[in-house]
Amino acid sequence: MSEEFEIFGWDMTKTKATIIFICILLLVTSLIRLLYSGSKFSKFLPESALLVLIGIVVGFIISAFNTSTASDLQKYLSFSPDVFIYIFVPFIIFDATYFLNKTAFFHNFLDIVTFAIIGTLISTVVVGIFLIISKSHITTPFSSSEFLTYSALVSAVDPVAVIAIMESMHVNEDIFNICFGESTLNDGVAIVLFNLFKSIDSLEQNGSTLGEIFGLGLAKFTVSVLGAIILGTVVTFTFCLITRISHRISNLEPILFVVCALICYVLADALLFSGVISVMTSALVLLRYAEFNLNKQSVVSFQTVVHAIAQCFESILFVDMGLQIAFVSKKQRDLDTFFSIMVIPYTLIARMLGIWVQCFFLNMRRAKVGQKLTWRDQLVLIMCGLRGGIAFALANAWKLDPVKENQVRFATSLLVVFTIFVYGLGMKPLLTKLKIKLELKQETGYDYACKTLAKPVVFTNNFITQILGKKNRFEIFLAKMDSMLQHVFLKNRLPLDRELQDSVEQLQQIYIDAVKKQTFGESQERKQSLIKQQAQKEIEKNEPKESIQSILARALQKSYKMENDETEGLLNVANGDE
Numbered sequence: 232m233s234e235e236f237e238i239f240g241w242d243m244t245k246t247k248a249t250i251i252f253i254c255i256l257l258l259v260t261s262l263i264r265l266l267y268s269g270s271k272f273s274k275f276l277p278e279s280a281l282l283v284l285i286g287i288v289v290g291f292i293i294s295a296f297n298t299s300t301a302s303d304l305q306k307y308l309s310f311s312p313d314v315f316i317y318i319f320v321p322f323i324i325f326d327a328t329y330f331l332n333k334t335a336f337f338h339n340f341l342d343i344v345t346f347a348i349i350g351t352l353i354s355t356v357v358v359g360i361f362l363i364i365s366k367s368h369i370t371t372p373f374s375s376s377e378f379l380t381y382s383a384l385v386s387a388v389d390p391v392a393v394i395a396i397m398e399s400m401h402v403n404e405d406i407f408n409i410c411f412g413e414s415t416l417n418d419g420v421a422i423v424l425f426n427l428f429k430s431i432d433s434l435e436q437n438g439s440t441l442g443e444i445f446g447l448g449l450a451k452f453t454v455s456v457l458g459a460i461i462l463g464t465v466v467t468f469t470f471c472l473i474t475r476i477s478h479r480i481s482n483l484e485p486i487l488f489v490v491c492a493l494i495c496y497v498l499a500d501a502l503l504f505s506g507v508i509s510v511m512t513s514a515l516v517l518l519r520y521a522e523f524n525l526n527k528q529s530v531v532s533f534q535t536v537v538h539a540i541a542q543c544f545e546s547i548l549f550v551d552m553g554l555q556i557a558f559v560s561k562k563q564r565d566l567d568t569f570f571s572i573m574v575i576p577y578t579l580i581a582r583m584l585g586i587w588v589q590c591f592f593l594n595m596r597r598a599k600v601g602q603k604l605t606w607r608d609q610l611v612l613i614m615c616g617l618r619g620g621i622a623f624a625l626a627n628a629w630k631l632d633p634v635k636e637n638q639v640r641f642a643t644s645l646l647v648v649f650t651i652f653v654y655g656l657g658m659k660p661l662l663t664k665l666k667i668k669l670e671l672k673q674e675t676g677y678d679y680a681c682k683t684l685a686k687p688v689v690f691t692n693n694f695i696t697q698i699l700g701k702k703n704r705f706e707i708f709l710a711k712m713d714s715m716l717q718h719v720f721l722k723n724r725l726p727l728d729r730e731l732q733d734s735v736e737q738l739q740q741i742y743i744d745a746v747k748k749q750t751f752g753e754s755q756e757r758k759q760s761l762i763k764q765q766a767q768k769e770i771e772k773n774e775p776k777e778s779i780q781s782i783l784a785r786a787l788q789k790s791y792k793m794e795n796d797e798t799e800g801l802l803n804v805a806n807g808d809e
Contacts, residue, residue: 252307260546277396277655279549283648286553293554294561308554312624315551319544319620321496321510324415326541327394328514330534335404336412342593342604343412346612350413350585351386351420357581358382358574371567371638377631380428381639384626385578385646387421389619390414390507394545396617396655406608410615418621419459419505423452425625458504463495463512471516474524475721481526485533488517523721548620555623556644571642575649582616607665614658617650618643 263285267278293301293308336343359382363375373381393414397407427448434444470491477484492510499509522530586609594603604612626643629636 248307256547256550257543260543260550264546275656275659277658279392279396279545280651280655282546282549283553283556283651286550286555287557287648288553290554290557291561294557305558308551309558310551312627315548315620315624316506317497317500319548321493321506322537322541322544323394323548324390324507325492325510325514326537327390327411327415328511329518329537331408331411332404333515333518336408339405339409339412341596342409343416345589345593346409346413346586347416348420349589351417351424353585353588354386354578354581355379355383355421355424357584358385358577361573361577361580362570365569365573369567369570371570371635373635374432376428376431377635379431380425380629383421383424383428384629384639385574385618385622385643386417386424386581387618387621387625388414388417388616389621390418392617392619392651392655393615396658397615406611410612413612414615414617415507415511418507419455420452421621422505422625423455424448427451429629455503455505456508458502459499459506459509460512462499462502462504463509464516466495466498467491467513467516468520471521471524474521477524478526481529484525484529485536488521488533489537491517520716520721552620552623552647555627556648559640559644566641567638570638571645574642574646578616578618578646579613582613586612610661610665611658614654614661617654618647619651623647 260282263282264278267281272281290308293304359379362369362373362378362382366373366378390411393410397410427444431444434447439447470487473487474484477487492513495513496506496510500506525533590604590609590612597603622643626640629639631639
């Protein structure tokens with residue numbers, strides 16, 4: 232049948248409506264962020280909490296109307312869990328990893344791995360035990376394996392929520408990297424435990440003993456993590472080879488990075504590995520062995536676009552989370568109030584217990600270098616246990632009978648709202664009250680001096696390397712491997728500036744850590760004095776004829792034709808005498 236001829240008309244299809252909805256959502260979230268950035272609310276209300284609140288309010292307003300239009304609107308406003316897991320999460324994690332301070336991240340790597348693995352296990356076991364003990368008060372007929380599965384689900388600390396809260400509060404990089412690293416690696420552990428406990432009943436039916444189930448779980452976790460790292464490395468190095476010839480069409484270069492990240496994430500998930508760990512590995516490898524091959528304009532374009540997309544996805548995610556919480560809460564009837572409410576204190580107790588136990592043992596090592604995690608730091612780490620999109624997506628993806636599904640989704644929604652609002656709103660006053668060191672928003676003279684000293688001066692680089700003690704066999708092996716990889720994947724070796732910058736950033740981190748110890752009393756000052764004396768002896772041993780001050784002064788004069796007064800002032804700044 233032929234279509235009627237019309238000059239004006241209305242032809243709205245589902246595809247067109249979806250595109251318009253996404254554009255409107257992007258526009259609205261952008262306007263909200265613009266208004267929020269210059270308002271008084273930004274001083275005490277985190278942006279993520281505001282977006283969730285707006286989503287909840289809009290969701291309850293839509294749910295109040297029992298019309299077909301309202302039902303259709305709910306469908307348009309509901310993202311599939313797959314959209315969140317396979318599109319939003321890879322971009323957000325890739326962006327956060329690509330721009331993080333690598334020196335501070337790897338400086339705290341042991342702590343991050345400990346919190347992510349041991350902390351998640353402690354949280355899962357404690358919450359599971361509490362739920363099993365409370366079974367007589369819970370009206371919903373959950374089995375013990377289902378309680379453990381749910382405890383693994385709610386142990387997933389959401390990296391998106393943590394990143395949003397910590398960045399808005401401008402927390403110092405040491406705490407930020409521990410919280411970010413823990414929340415990111417924690418997801419892989421929580422998802423492995425979630426899938427393991429879901430299959431416990433089938434394993435028991437097949438005759439598996441408790442020891443066999445434990446062994447299978449350990450093997451599953453090991454394969455998931457190592458497989459993700461290997462896959463991310465292999466795929467990314469393949470893309471690094473492509474970047475050696477990508478300069479012929481420079482417009483394609485930013486796309487290569489995005490495609491690489493998505494392939495690593497989706498392929499890892501398809502192979503039952505951890506997609507989050509795979510995309511983190513990809514970001515770190517690309518930064519080291521591919522970025523230098525790209526045109527400078529391509530690098531700037533890529534960084535701008537990826538950061539903008541990640542921020543938009545974060546905003547949409549929090550609004551959508553609020554909408555779904557409202558829709559789920561409105562639909563549910565005859566809910567188990569005890570189960571829904573008690574999950575909140577159970578997860579809080581598990582988080583506190585896990586942080587305190589781990590910090591007790593970690594501080595035995597950190598105390599030797601004067602970097603103990605104080606009780607103030609531990610409180611911040613407890614407050615960083617925000618639940619969000621990961622837990623919510625797992626709750627929606629868990630297939631149970633309708634009564635249990637409704638209960639799981641509602642209890643998880645309540646937990647997400649509580650952690651985002653209570654922890655999020657309480658973070659800023661807590662940081663202020665405890666006088667937690669925040670990130671410097673403006674570059675100081677000390678930062679400028681460090682950048683100035685990071686110049687291609689061979690003996691300066693040798694001095695820093697000697698002070699940092701990079702002379703053991705493992706570090707020599709890593710240096711040789713890095714040199715070989717640069718030869719294979721880079722068109723030209725990284726310039727000395729890059730290596731010096733990395734070394735000075737580590738030296739700067741050491742100075743910052745040393746300054747922290749000055750607040751712990753005279754006993755700590757005496758330790759600091761002994762450390763300085765020992766360091767001075769090492770310097771005199773390696774440079775008996777000339778002080779490092781004069782070496783650096785001569786280097787600056789030679790490189791930049793500075794006068795004696797200028798070099799003396801600059802070096803005083805670098806030593807902290809501002």
